Amino acid sequence: MTAAGADAAQTAGAEGKKPAQTEKQDAGKERKGNYDARTPNARTTYARSAKVEGKETAAAKKFRDSLGTQGVVEVDPNTGTPAQVTKLNGFLTGKSAKKATDVALGYVKAHPEIFKLSDADLGTLKLRKDYVDDLGTHHIFWTQVVDGVEVFGNGLKANVTKTGQLISVMGSPVSGLTTAAQSRSAAATPKVSAEGARSAAVKDVGGSAKSATASTSGVSTKFSNGDTAKQVWFHTADGLRKGWLTYTNSGGTKIYSHVVDAQTGATLYRKDLVSEGNGDALVQDNYPGAPKGGTQRVENLIYNKWLPKNAKTLLDGTSVAAWADVNDDNQPNGGETVKVPGTKTGAEYKLTPFQSASSFCSTSYICTWDPAKPDSWKTNMNQDVTNAFYLASNFHDWLAKAPISFTPAAGSFDAAGGDPVLLNALDGAATAANGGPDANHIDNANMSTPPDGTPPTMQMYLWHQPGATDEQDPWVPSSGANDASILYHEYTHGLSNRLVVDATGNSTLNSIQAGSMGEAWSDFYAMDYLVSHGLEKDTTAAGEVLEGKYVSHGELFRTQAIDCRVKAVSPNCVQPDGSKGGYTYADFPTIGGTPEVHASGEVWAQTLWDLRERFGRSYAMSIITRAMELSPNDPTMLDMRNAVVQADLVASGGKNADVIWTVFANRGMGWYAGVVDGGDAFPAEDFHKPPTGATTTLSGTVTDKDTGAPVAGALVYVGGHSSGYAGDYAGTTDAAGNYSISNVAPGTYPKIVVSAPGYELIVQSVKVSAGSKANFAPRRNWAAASGGGSVVDFNGPDFSSFNCGPGGAIDNAQGTGWGSTTGDDNGTPTNQMVPKYVDIKLPASVTVSAFNVDPSNTCGDPGSASTGQYRIQTSADGTTWATAAEGTFDATNRGKYNLVTPTGNTTGVQYVRFWMLSPQVPDFQNNCPAGAFGGCQFTDMTELQVFGTK
Structure with a gap:
């Protein structure tokens, strides 16, 4: 359930009872993190943003101010074009009978002062996708293409209502692309081949490349093991270069996407794609022993159109292909596949309990293997794989229905689209010398999600480490494939990683804020399914809805229940410091002891459950899902709050905005809440709804703390309203160290951020009122x-x-x-x-x-x-x-x-x-x-x- 290792491999807490998310969650395979040469580090981004902000024209400023206090204009520091243009309290354009694509492009053409795209630039746009969600909103994606080669990551995204109102434009398109490409063409002929790029990508993550034959068509190469390489343009602040976009499976969970420099073989971009997490079959809908959905029942896999009628020896279906990948080579080898269940006399496969395997085994929590007998997992292998296939196929169909509407057009996983879920049940169950799982294949689950069209891989592990006592490893000896909440959690990583994407379809859930929401969405959608089907109880009482209840034998799997309201009184709603009630935004870094995506994400999951309680399931699931589609790249929780507000604007005309702001403000995500950027693990909370009334200008000076000299070229921005980009709520100092930020709503902003080359980053609270000034004095960092x-x-x-x-x-x-x-x-x-x-x-x-x-x-x-x-x-x-x-x-x-x-x-x-x-x-x-x-x-x-x- 985590990109960095074991998802919920928690150890017993100080109470000896409740599992706590502690250091063991760091166990597992070493792996390289994400990297992007376009934004190699925050400091570089800030410096570029300061330059962009300093060059803002009067026309661009007029455009920005015209959107009002709740307008959002963020300019990409590499391209100088907008990463996002939108409003929270209205649409960018009025109703129109024009085609949605014409509405969006017409707006871009009408505002060259901000988009900076010439006719030649507009000619590079190629429509990649235009799909309509269940609210009638068009989600439109254009890539930029020159000489048949696509620009990686940059392009245009636009969202247009069913009545032709423009919601937002995003994408950081490259201005002057054709000219730049022509000037680079001679020097950009690839020196590194597709095979060389594949090898470089695998080497970059310390993996091993299997021998594979290559077939090439145009600028794309496909390898027989499923790896791919495609020529792309890659744009940074230093210019345009040719690269290879690769997808590689380097063994185990080392599944990555790279852009490799076609001249040097260097890594330009690295994305970890893994998120840690013929008939009648006997399946269960919840987990073995659950009061509801815990008894095996008959389900016909062919009748439900999950398997073709002629299926015989492999569970290779319309949206899922499942097998027992016990050696963790990601291939269905002999002895790992399961015969399609069902005989002339009845359904298959019956679960065999192992009730003496642990003190946690009971009629309520049935154990499915014995860690003291490492190969005992073989007994229930057919049941395990079949149940995993059923759950994943069932969830696929559920997510496709309104109000979630995760359809093939939106990027769902389907064999017809070439990307069914490759479900590796019992992953690594035979990787230890004694025939059981090794330390890297226990107490975990994960799912990798490449862009649309490439199959994702889901890996479900055994639980309870062989040789460990129940005190050392407090999990029920079972399998993730038998816990619906765990498998549904993993599957939802596919949903979020396919909806929060850039213009070319790559997931942008990269930072700790975005990653925490990824884990929270996974918990939320999993528990929503179980509750809405009556498989888990959710009354008006707090503290009832528990993710991972099966493997944790009824104890807390997370630190709190997902339905813990603020100040709720329940044993399952007690914070680590002993105080009662659900989490608020400032708890982000301390929920699990230290900032970590699963624990930190609990505040977001609880906030989403608040929306579900306030609006009912149907409307809440609609605006929460639609918000993902309206999201900017690599969002903070405050960005996603804004996207939910916008989704309601589309769905209801904004009539629920006040209630939505109330919900988020109650959780500390109010108007004045602050973060430095998506990597900020210590957000500042606020409990106010948006202010009304006149705005003002914030101005002041930035000087060296030790010398008093002015600091020129420093970026000053309001954290939470700007993420270090040039645009609204940001300014740059001139030669005298002066800055000015206009159109700021009065109030106390806890994170005003100052960044200057060679100086420490300053984050201060500032109370803004009419004519107020704020001066800053950063210290020189001599090591920088x-x-x-x-x-x-x-x-x-x-x-x-x-x-x-x-x-x-x-x-x-x-x-x-x-x-x-x-x-x-x-x-x-x-x-x-x-x-x-x-x-x-x-x-x-x-x-x-x-x-x-x-x-x-x-x-x-x-x-x-x-x-x-x-x-x-x-x-x-x-x-x-x-x-x-x-x-x-x-x-x-x-x-x-x-x-x-x-x-x-x-x-x-x-x-x-x-x-x-x-x-x-x-x-x-x-x-x-x-x-x-x-x-x-x-x-x-x-x-x-x-x-x-x-």
């Missing part, structure tokens, strides 16, 4: 590469090719960092740390006043890879070193800067050495190397800042 700092030495391996080399420690951005190994350079897991260091040369000799350190995991590694014990040394010449500070970080220090006060050796410093002395693996000596903690192999840190005076 953007201010002249440089890496001059380090030990350990260089992971720069994975975009997490030592330079990541001083790029002034928390979205990237320095990843290294714990032991030897190969990452061989042992219980002995080989200390790693990086030496930073400062641009001048300074007297150090403080250090700022974010010790967090990076490079796609799990939380246990964060730096634990550390030491900071200083030097005047880079040869003689002395200790300036040392200590130990723990999980509470992750995801944020931690101010470290030096204890000495602070004068005349021009070199700083940072030592990683241990990872944050609990009980490192005993849990490594045999344990599944990623920190046994890798140790990372995200950022080092150095403050002081010349």
Whole structure:
């Protein structure tokens, strides 16, 4: 259920009863995280945005102001064209009888001051998709194509109501594309072949490429194992280049999409596609032993048109192909397939209980294998695969119905469209030497979701680690394929990853905010199904609706129930600090102890359940699903709040806007709530609905805290209303350090953000009133590469090719960092740390006043890879070193800067050495190397800042 490892592999909490989302969720295979050369880190994005904002024309400003206080204009810092243009309290255009495509393109043509597209640019647009949802809204996608080659990610998206009103335009189209492509054509002839790009992509994630034959048609190549490679244009702030868009299955869960530079083979883009999570068959609708839906019944798989009439030996159906992938090679080998159930005398396959396998086994929670007998899963293999096939096929049909309406046009999974779900039940059940599952194939589930047209892979694992006691592993010995809430959770990752996409159809659920909503949507849609079918109880009482109730034997699988209202009184609605009631936005980083997508997402899941209770299931599911289709790329929870408001605007004309704002404000996602961007794990909450009345201008100066000199080119923006893009609620300082942001509603904004090259990022609360000013004084960060700092030495391996080399420690951005190994350079897991260091040369000799350190995991590694014990040394010449500070970080220090006060050796410093002395693996000596903690192999840190005076 998570891209980083085990979905809900929680261990027993301090109470010894309720499972808590703790470090074991980091267990599992090491994997590389997402990367995009268009936005390599937040600092680079801010700097580009500042330049774009500084070049805003009077006409563009007039356009932006014309949309009013609830207008949204966000300009992409790479293209200088809009990433999003919309309004929350109205439409961009009036009703029209024109075609939806003409309405959208007409608006773009009418506003060259903001879209900046010439006739030649408009000529590059190719209609990719125009589908209509159940509200009659057209969702339109144009790609940009030159010389038969598509631009990756950029293009146009537009949403138009059934009466011809334009809701929004998005996509960051490339201006001047034809000219740029012509100038690059000679130099852009690929030097790297499709086969070479496939190999480079596989190598990038540490996988292994199976031998496969290739067939090429035009600019696309398909390999016999299902991998693909297609030529694309890739646009960054540095210009246009030719690349290969690849889809590769590199073994196990290493399923990725890449863009590989066609000249150099370098990685331009990396997307982890895995989200962690003939007749009569005996199936259950909920889980074995459930009061409702817990008894096997007969379901005909052919009658329901899930299997063709001639199906015999493989559950290969209209939307799902299922088998037992016990060796985890993602292929249906001999002994792994299941005969289509049903005989002349009756239905197949009956479940055989293993009731002595654990103290958790009971008539209410029936165990389906015995971890003490690793190959006992074979007994119920046919039942397991068949039940998985039934659940996935059934959920496919349910999601296709109104009001969700996840149809083939919207991107659903169908054999007819070439992308049925490849369902690997009992995944890795025979990967250990004794015939059972190894540590990477237990207590988990996941689903990868490539773009429409490529089959996704769902992997369902066994639960309860062989050799572990019930206290050590508090899960019912069973399979994810027998828990409808788990399988439906995984399937919903496909829904969200197919609806929240860019113009070319790639999922944009990348950041921790977006990823948390991905997990929350999965819980929400799964439990909505079970409740709406009467399989799980949901009365007016709070704390009844529990995800994963089966494997957790009735205890909490998440930290709270999904139906916990704010201040609800229920044993299942108690916060970690002991206070009662459901979560609000500020709880985001603390729900599971540290920011993590499953735990942090609980606040979003509970908010969606609030909408379900306020509006009833049908209307709530409609506007929640439609909001995904209206979403900007990589949304924050505040972006998705806005999208829900817009969905209601389409559905009801906005008559429910006040109630919707009330629901979100009650959860701390009110008008003044703030986030720095999608990667902000520490949002600021607010409980106000949108203000009315006159707006004002926020202005002030940005100066160096130590020298008082003006800081030019700094981006100043209102977090939560801007995500670091140029546009509304943002401004750039001039040569005198002055900035101005117009059309701001009065009130207190908790996150006004200031970013300038070579300076610390400042986030401050500002009360805005008529004529108010806010001045900022950031400190010079002498270590920052953007201010002249440089890496001059380090030990350990260089992971720069994975975009997490030592330079990541001083790029002034928390979205990237320095990843290294714990032991030897190969990452061989042992219980002995080989200390790693990086030496930073400062641009001048300074007297150090403080250090700022974010010790967090990076490079796609799990939380246990964060730096634990550390030491900071200083030097005047880079040869003689002395200790300036040392200590130990723990999980509470992750995801944020931690101010470290030096204890000495602070004068005349021009070199700083940072030592990683241990990872944050609990009980490192005993849990490594045999344990599944990623920190046994890798140790990372995200950022080092150095403050002081010349």
